[in-house]
Ligand SMILES: *[C@@H]1O[C@H](CO)[C@@H](O)[C@H](O)[C@H]1NC(C)=O
Ligand SMILES: *[C@@H]1O[C@H](CO)[C@@H](O)[C@H](O)[C@H]1NC(C)=O
Ligand SMILES: *[C@@H]1O[C@H](CO)[C@@H](O)[C@H](O)[C@H]1NC(C)=O
Ligand SMILES: *[C@@H]1O[C@H](CO)[C@@H](O)[C@H](O)[C@H]1NC(C)=O
């Protein structure tokens with residue numbers, strides 16, 4: 174993590190230096206600005222950042238020429254595109270409303286972070302500074318921030334990097350998917366909010382789940398990132414208190430060499446525990462899937478975190494029947510499906526991102542303006558139909574994280590409404606379109622928001638966190654042989670202790686069994702014997718030795 178801090182500082186120094194070089198004629202942008210992936214103009218802009226692609230292009234610097242601009246590569250994530258479109262939808266809806274930001278048009282700039290820290294930081298600076306290559310000002314280079322607030326990012330590490338920049342300028346950031354408990358620290362991240370619960374709650378909920386089903390011998394695998402490391406540390410601390418023993422705890426990151434991933438997979442394949450808790454981000458889960466696709470592990474009871482347990486692509490792999498984990502509640506956003514499907518070849522042609530999605534989805538090329546498609550490549554016919562497609566972009570049956578994006582966008586709109594339309598001192602009768610909004614004003618109002626949208630409440634506590642509620646999800650195989658997400662319970666952190674966790678349906682476990690799988694290091698000792706600790710092994714592992722003279726043990730499994 175400190176690497177990202179050092180990077181942030183270096184960038185900041187570069188910016189300060191650029192500022193000091195300014196003279197009365199203006200300030201010059203030192204780098205090359207990146208254009209937004211999706212945008213619309215408005216009276217006030219909201220920034221958005223999503224992991225639209227999986228990787229950032231790695232460039233070897235030779236320090237003899239100006240570095241080329243950062244660039245995202247890899248596959249386009251249709252899920253993340255779906256999130257970004259959720260933000261566009263919320264803004265269009267707000268602009269249509271007559272009771273929220275009346276007569277004000279909200280605009281937006283949505284960027285691709287490719288889940289990478291350098292890109293996220295660069296975008297953070299653009300949110301603060303705008304894209305003008307030259308700023309002409311008579312006295313100083315200070316100016317109003319480009320955006321009033323930011324929605325995003327989609328994972329914890331890039332979000333932290335951005336917060337450190339945006340926080341300096343008081344620009345609020347509301348994430349839909351960054352769950353690291355570390356982000357609750359308001360000394361470090363004073364301008365950060367989120368609509369998704371902190372992993373602190375998920376870790377506690379997972380430990381309760383493992384204890385509830387009597388598993389005392391488990392394996393653990395995590396993403397080697399802020400998300401996985403901090404989440405797993407919280408889980409292990411909670412599990413230890415419950416007397417749960419951990420056979421192994423391994424970590425990897427999706428860009429690690431394959432040999433590293435193989436080693437992790439081997440540990441999992443050769444383990445004796447039957448239950449594995451996976452604090453993995455979707456990216457790492459997919460990497461592991463590739464590995465398991467080559468050589469599957471023996472049947473294991475997988476316990477998952479919200480990042481992968483509601484991921485359609487992981488579900489589709491068919492590898493983890495019976496998996497159980499906490500997910501963000503499923504929700505309904507009326508009108509969103511129609512909005513998603515309302516794309517045409519003409520519309521997508523104007524946006525490189527949407528064009529990439531269209532061409533990738535239908536496996537055809539759209540005609541480029543002024544160019545003739547090369548021979549042998551299939552041209553799009555114009556009859557491509559999104560509505561018959563089954564992919565994460567069009568699927569609105571499982572809206573979970575999308576609702577977090579939607580809530581985040583609305584939270585910013587409500588805060589901005591207070592700033593522009595409810596200025597008590599000035600007794601405004603209508604919204605002030607010409608006000609120079611300071612991000613700090615929006616920040617102060619965000620702390621106080623309290624509203625419901627589509628029946629879902631939105632508030633933040635003093636750490637910028639929402640009330641933590643999760644659904645317990647179970648991957649069940651239906652009669653048609655396909656695997657589905659089934660909600661089997663609920664976790665609500667606002668309930669009294671011991672009532673937080675409720676089961677509402679039967680769980681179908683690994684191998685399709687209805688009995689709870691057993692995962693212990695040693696079986697309970699029968700009457701007439703007692704436990705004897707095994708040297709150098711966890712307390713859950715022991716031998717049963719006959720009772721000594723004068724001793725009696727008439728119960729099963731009693732601790733010595
Ligand atoms: C200010 O900077 C510009 C561009 O770097 C330069 O052309 C100009 O001569 C400078 N003016 C003064 C007064 O230093
Ligand atoms: C350094 O890299 C840049 C772009 O990556 C390239 O254009 C240039 O030729 C390289 N220079 C040397 C000396 O290798
Ligand atoms: C906003 O209003 C326009 C015009 O009435 C309509 O076409 C559009 O679907 C509305 N958008 C949303 C998101 O409600
Ligand atoms: C939000 O408002 C409702 C009623 O309007 C109130 O009951 C609730 O306590 C408020 N929540 C917070 C966190 O202020």
Ligand SMILES: *[C@@H]1O[C@H](CO)[C@@H](O)[C@H](O)[C@H]1NC(C)=O
Pocket residue numbers: 727728
């Ligand atoms: C075990 O022995 C204790 C003390 O003699 C007695 O109270 C208890 O009922 C016995 N339990 C069983 C399961 O036999």
